[in-house]
Amino acid sequence: MTNILVIYTGGTIGMKQHHETGVWQPFNFEQIIEEVPVLKKFGFTIDTLSFDPLIDSSEAQPSFWVKLVQLISDNYTKYDGFVVLHGTDTMSYTASALSFMLENLEKPIILTGSQLPIGMLRTDGMENLVSAIEIAAAKENGHPCVPEVCIFFENQLFRGNRTTKDNAEQFKAFRSANYPALANAGVYIKFNTPVIQYPTQWGKPLKINTHLDNNVAVLKIFPGISQKIMEGILNTNDLRAVILETYGSGNAPTSPWFIHTLKQAIDRGLILVNITQCAAGSVEMDKYETGMALKKAGVLSGHDSTIEAALTKLFLLLGKYKDNQTIKNLWQKNISGEISLI
């Protein structure tokens, strides 16, 4: 007998328009179930849990991820899979965080939501919810088809820590530019097995990491960036790591003041990592002089990581380890399928 737990955290999927202001607000979960009577047609148990308070996902914080991870962990042995209903705005951050916080994961955690509330006629929420449940329940030879943290949206299943929300009004709201879809839902749900991660050995107990350190800043490089701005950010009290969002394959200006400012920060003990501003592709600091200068200064490659995965990976590593060298070594490793290493 299959058991699925649907956790509703908030987001458009369960919102209703306020009768006076017309503003969309999270609504109670029982209403969602009423809107989707087909849920009763699944031949297995679907239990539901609702967050209190429900949040618009723009309010998501590390403490929210801890609460979610704790909830999944408390219910882990009772269910075969989990569906998390979540606002789209920060869904990729949550999926990335969960992928690092849930160690030895052997069950599907499928995040989904919608661009239109489930009560509206043209909603995309119905299809997203029903398929997400089907995917969370899917098994092959007694094992889940996708034992990963994923996002299902508009017919595609993506590895969560490879996604970014890239559209605020199309039903196809997410992209996974550097990693193929794990499944496509048409008439059949077709799993792309070769790109799905399976445990090397089944049966390990779930381990959760709930200590996150958010002393991280994101510094986007732009033509005209000044030393004053750079120093302002790099000298922030208690800051431990900075993600540089650079151009193209990891390039940035080579002006002596620019490199010197970064070098000084690294010498003071800051961890600097390099992520591209491009929607797709990877950092390759050996390719151009402008990337090589960063590497020589001690900036670490972020490979083809999304910003969401880079940020939450640093939160986790900084929360878990005090020693910079350990963090730097682990940063370069693929922990949860978040980067492609050649």
Ligand code: ASP
């Ligand atoms: N603001 C909403 C949220 O992220 C948008 C959505 O659900 O799509 O909670």
